[in-house]
Amino acid sequence: MADHRSERYDRAIRLLKDARKSAGLTQAQLAARLGTRQQFVSKYECGERRLDVIEFLDVAKELGIDAQRILDECLSAARN
16 A cells, blocks of 8 residues: 655644644643543554544644644645
8 A cells, every 4th residue: 555645644644743742741641632542642642543634633732733834844744
């Protein structure tokens, strides 16, 4: 099976992970806010699973960050 990860996707996940750490949250704490298990956060942060758009929006909301800003950063990186 082909690797479906891209530089843009990796950048988005890096930004989410950095935001989680900046917020002082563990994976378990973020998972609790999302109503899921720590493994969910671990798996998307390490690339074992992908986030769908709704999950992405939920994670951004719980981290208190602007999802549009992350998308804009990924899109601008793709143009360079």
